[in-house]
Amino acid sequence: MSKTSSNKSRASGKITLAAVAAHAGVSAMTASRALNQPALVSAPVRERVELAVAELGYVPNRAARALASAQSNVIVVLVPSLSNAVFTAVLEGIQDAVGSSNYQLLIGNTRYSDAEEEKLLGIYLQSNPDGILLSSLSHSARVTQMLATCGVPVVSMMDLGSAPGQVSVGFSQFDAGYAMARHLIGKGYTRIGFIGAQLDERTLRRADGYRKAMSDAGLLDARLELMVGEPSTIALGAELLGRMLDQVPDCDAVFCCNDDLAHGAIYQCQRRGIAVPGQLAVCGFNDLPASAWMTPSVTTIGTPRYQIGFEAASLLRALIKGETPPVTRIDLGFTLMARESA
Amino acid sequence: MSKTSSNKSRASGKITLAAVAAHAGVSAMTASRALNQPALVSAPVRERVELAVAELGYVPNRAARALASAQSNVIVVLVPSLSNAVFTAVLEGIQDAVGSSNYQLLIGNTRYSDAEEEKLLGIYLQSNPDGILLSSLSHSARVTQMLATCGVPVVSMMDLGSAPGQVSVGFSQFDAGYAMARHLIGKGYTRIGFIGAQLDERTLRRADGYRKAMSDAGLLDARLELMVGEPSTIALGAELLGRMLDQVPDCDAVFCCNDDLAHGAIYQCQRRGIAVPGQLAVCGFNDLPASAWMTPSVTTIGTPRYQIGFEAASLLRALIKGETPPVTRIDLGFTLMARESA
DNA sequence: CTGAAAGCGCTTACAG
DNA sequence: CTGAAAGCGCTTACAG
Numbered sequence A, B: 001m002s003k004t005s006s007n008k009s010r011a012s013g014k015i016t017l018a019a020v021a022a023h024a025g026v027s028a029m030t031a032s033r034a035l036n037q038p039a040l041v042s043a044p045v046r047e048r049v050e051l052a053v054a055e056l057g058y059v060p061n062r063a064a065r066a067l068a069s070a071q072s073n074v075i076v077v078l079v080p081s082l083s084n085a086v087f088t089a090v091l092e093g094i095q096d097a098v099g100s101s102n103y104q105l106l107i108g109n110t111r112y113s114d115a116e117e118e119k120l121l122g123i124y125l126q127s128n129p130d131g132i133l134l135s136s137l138s139h140s141a142r143v144t145q146m147l148a149t150c151g152v153p154v155v156s157m158m159d160l161g162s163a164p165g166q167v168s169v170g171f172s173q174f175d176a177g178y179a180m181a182r183h184l185i186g187k188g189y190t191r192i193g194f195i196g197a198q199l200d201e202r203t204l205r206r207a208d209g210y211r212k213a214m215s216d217a218g219l220l221d222a223r224l225e226l227m228v229g230e231p232s233t234i235a236l237g238a239e240l241l242g243r244m245l246d247q248v249p250d251c252d253a254v255f256c257c258n259d260d261l262a263h264g265a266i267y268q269c270q271r272r273g274i275a276v277p278g279q280l281a282v283c284g285f286n287d288l289p290a291s292a293w294m295t296p297s298v299t300t301i302g303t304p305r306y307q308i309g310f311e312a313a314s315l316l317r318a319l320i321k322g323e324t325p326p327v328t329r330i331d332l333g334f335t336l337m338a339r340e341s342a
Numbered sequence C, D: 001c002t003g004a005a006a007g008c009g010c011t012t013a014c015a016g
Helices: A017-024 A028-036 A043-056 A062-069 A085-098 A114-125 A141-150 A173-186 A201-216 A234-247 A259-272 A289-293 A305-320 B017-024 B028-036 B043-056 B062-069 B085-098 B114-125 B141-150 B173-186 B201-216 B234-247 B259-272 B289-293 B305-320
Strands: A074-079 A104-109 A131-134 A154-158 A168-170 A192-196 A225-227 A253-256 A281-283 A300-302 A329-331 A335-337 B074-079 B104-109 B131-134 B154-158 B168-170 B192-196 B225-227 B253-256 B281-283 B300-302 B329-331 B335-337
Touching: A017 A028, A017 A043, A028 A043, A062 B062, A074 A085, A074 A114, A085 A104, A085 A305, A085 B104, A104 A114, A104 B085, A104 B104, A114 A141, A131 A305, A154 A305, A168 A305, A173 A192, A173 A201, A173 A253, A173 A281, A173 A300, A173 A335, A192 A201, A192 A234, A225 A234, A234 A253, A234 A259, A234 B289, A253 A259, A259 A281, A259 A289, A259 B289, A289 B234, A289 B259, A305 A329, B017 B028, B017 B043, B028 B043, B074 B085, B074 B114, B085 B104, B085 B305, B104 B114, B114 B141, B131 B305, B154 B305, B168 B305, B173 B192, B173 B201, B173 B253, B173 B281, B173 B300, B173 B335, B192 B201, B192 B234, B225 B234, B234 B253, B234 B259, B253 B259, B259 B281, B259 B289, B305 B329
Parallel strands: A074 A104, A074 A131, A131 A154, A154 A168, A168 A329, A192 A225, A192 A253, A253 A281, B074 B104, B074 B131, B131 B154, B154 B168, B168 B329, B192 B225, B192 B253, B253 B281
Antiparallel strands: A300 A335, B300 B335
């Protein structure tokens, strides 16, 4: 009735590689090889080991493997939000790129907070990740230092970096902001408001692009900008549309820094009986699904978010393998979707 | 110039607990205690260890800890989708409940696929999780067996379980489907169509509730049901609205199994000049933000998804600690949001 | 193609 | 309150 191990044992009670090896009549390291580098093991031995695995229901212990091999097979991903469809698409791209490899994703939600980013990175670094995927180019001093110290390859997503050694996959948020403003100016609008929320790095770059275009056209007017730090929501877009109109009664177009805000603004116009684009043009950013379906359909910027995640993760995998990729700044571009609303 | 360790060393080169201990002039296990059970260590020793940690930039190795303690501090979370706002809200609730504890979330996206769920669970079980959070009540035979074998506490989210020993947090999808159908019937609609997509467990239970209500009212008619396996999107809702009208020309109301579909259906009505609810009532499920803001505003079911994640994670933590919670079936209810569209 | 030994970095009993 | 020893389950050099 007595078990093999004594009562003082710290064994987990689970099937170990050693047990599999014993069952197959080989050494533990041969069993290890049969599973991880099958080509180095003779066919009959491999089959016996595989049989033992199946019969015993062996589940490898990832912690032990990580400790012994000094390789975690973990990739850390930090996104600023999960409720923003842009970043869930990025995550799907990453998941698909990682696919059926043995990498495990550690997904952190920084909530657009530097403090939270520091905390998460500190915790995730304990898992000794093989690589890190970040959603912005600039970070707090502490995060920058942690990244430098840990010596783990990093790829930044969404915008294009300019710092030396920085690896980035995305598109120029500045150019996209500029292009949208140009589109509105080209349509003849002159009093073009900019509604920005959250004020994260990307929104600020889009605002910069807008300003440049307005300035180039001699239309720049600081009163046309409405910037708030709250998270972007439809409700906020509805509210800010009202404030914009109070603030700039002669406003003839509104460039919202994302589609949630633009949708809210348009719903607000519908409630107030303001014709879009007749009385007021409204445009957004990101081309969320509703933008193509609403009445009026929404003019916006199509962004390759899934692709960004996919390419960033692919690039990171190359870096982890020690490869030197030909390009370390991948511009995936954007598309101006000119529709009915502006 | 020579380093302490020989060239044959497999050491990672990182600062270890032993180094911290040496720096502080204590044993490794005292250093370990100072960090993990500070109350058991004298104040001066604790301070010396903390100083050493700071000076050396020590980062604990989670794999080593997991291996030695047989405790991973990992919680596995499986959701069927990341593009569905319902599940990102669930995730946010979980993240908040786990908060600043030392738990690490391993988030898997099963894409509504049993095969994917099996694969992910198999991989995640290698991390020896302390607990598992699932998004449905029923699973493939293999998954059910894996869950039973691994002996890890499991909490199911979204719907309410009935199987013995099953721990669940959610609300009755059946009752909610019934309530919405009753609402429409109470408004005098008699030819109420049901549009279902994805056909996951939750959608099927809502459909069951709808059928019961229709049957109770003597209005059941199988031709009123339009069920497709594709993922729910606005575009699909728009398409299915058309097919429903072709299929059942005298249809006077449509119950969409979720808001994405309902929004698409309403946008389609707007394009075709069909008055909602004048000619056709449309309602949805989940109360996504746009539902309150669209014109017409959308009648739907408000669901406590954030709360489900929060409570499920809290309950799981109790189970992990070995506590026996008073309730193992937490009904968080739902709210019928009667608005303009139905 | 296969194996005996050592070690990854931590924590667990057990003593004192 | 503190420590010497052993061990968690795997993989890495090194031999043969």
